[in-house]
Amino acid sequence: MMKLSSVTLLLSASLVFVSNTYAAEVDTAKLAVQDELPDSKLLSEYPKAPGWDQLPEGELGEKVVRGYQYFVDTQKLAPKFNGNDLNCVNCHMDGGKKENAAPLWAAYMSYPAYRSKNNKINDFQERIQGCFLFSMNGTPPPTDDDVLVDLSAYAYWLAQGTLTGKDFDVADMPVPSDAELLKGGKRDDFPFTQAYLDNGGSTEPELPGRGYPKLEQPELIPDIARGKTVFEQECSVCHGENGQGQQVNDHYVFPPLWGPETYNWGAGMHRVNTAANFIKHNMPLGMPGKLTDQQAWDVATYLNSHDRPQDPRNQGDIQATRDTFHQHKNVEIFYGKEVDGKVLGSESYPNHPRKPE
Ligand code: HEC
């Protein structure tokens, strides 16, 4: 615990998480040491998500609140579907509102869309199901399940408020059916708010801050040993020396990065480039852009050269799974590769639901 004193400010921000779900988002905007992000946009240039004072009334509002709660406390509220100790908010920060941390407002307006990962057009609920299967090492809620409706309602509200901006009046926000909510916002019949259209808003909006901005290829080939040094200097104080995160009162305040309780070998974050992009723009917590690009690549390499839960698409042959699902141009993948004399994936941790020992 002594070591943590240097980050008391951050720790106390995170502890709020334990006591009050509504305050769950660590306010990284406030903690940021610099207001200029690596892609050189000022924070003020990103669209802003609506606040709780703009919550819709009635059933839609209830769905939005439940969706938010699933998002920030997935491990506790959705154990049927969640197979690890993560919450959605661990990678989609500030309750899915933070720019450059795959914010929900941008995501919602980007589906339905084709994904090469499953070679078909995915609507919004299918995209969420993907994060349950891989990032949460879980069993996705069945199609049209209430959990998916609630998460979609939360994202829909964030998207409408973000698009409309200061003229957002929640009373004028169209109330879609559940089936419509689940589709996402990238469709011809999406009901934009009148205020948004009156302000000249495009029906094909572009929202800066979507996803995790891409880093250039690093100067040096990313290196596990250099990454370990970065980890020890910049990350282990929160995520633990063994990368297993830290709990307070049985609740993770700092999530695990490898091992049995985190994202599996099929998740986007297991790709070194995706992890490097996320880390550069979001870690260390509250200090986006602190690491050099090279450090972000190196530490992402270190993280993803540790074993984690199995790729749920694996049928028993690691090499075949690697050949089928892990061939990405210019992307380092450690699944099926030998590190320290062990082929990663060959003794991976189980998927959800766990079989009794
Ligand atoms: C001050 C504490 C702190 C430091 C330092 C820190 N993190 Fe994090 N990290 C967090 C918290 C808290 C979250 C979850 C974010 C949330 O829920 O809002 C997180 C989330 C993550 C995630 C996504 C979730 C997961 O478990 O995979 C990764 C990856 C990550 N951090 C990597 C790093 C790396 C790499 C470093 C060092 C460069 C680092 N972190 C430094 C607190 C920290």
Ligand code: HEC
């Ligand atoms: C371990 C980290 C992690 C966790 C936990 C996680 N996700 Fe994701 N999610 C990702 C990554 C990585 C992407 C891809 C982002 C990219 O490539 O730009 C993504 C993408 C998405 C997208 C599409 C974003 C876009 O702009 O296309 C949605 C929606 C989404 N996640 C929802 C969820 C939900 C809901 C949960 C919880 C049930 C969740 N995620 C949990 C890492 C995570």
